[in-house]
Amino acid sequence: MSKPYTDVQPGEDGNDRKVWMFPIRPVSDNDVKKPQMFVFKDMDDYKNRGKNVDAEYTKMMVAAKKKGAKKSSFVVPIVPKPEPKPQIEIPADIVGRQVKHKAFGLGKITAIEGISIAVQFDKVGLKKMEYEFCMEKKLLKFI
Helix, strand or coil: CCCCEEEEEECCCCCEEEEEECCCCCCCCCCCCCCHHHCCCCHHHHHHHCCCHHHHHHHHHHHHHHHCCCCCCCCCCCCCCCCCCCCCCCCHHHCCCEEEECCCEEEEEEEEECCEEEEEECCCEEEEEEHHHHHHCCCEEEC
């Protein structure tokens, strides 16, 4: 197979333009079943029939669906959802405790909101953070 190269070809507006050509080699069809309307003898056949082939195929599929034709035999695999991780219990007595955050510095826990805590930091103000993440990553330290 040869390498990509540049060429000059006429654009849709008729003006010449520089294009990249990527030589590819055809692959045999193997067991691929194509609708016959997508099979062309040569480039001339494609130019004559290929312009509206997508729209024609769509119309054909809509008509077949209305008739109740058999759909594709492809079956979507069912993937079981993983068990949800048990929610961590945030101790209620941490409200009012002083903490030190690796990036935000000193602060005070002001509230618990679901799985998050609100911390009022001296330098950066109020931040809401997921409690479990902060504990796992050791971002907060009680002081």
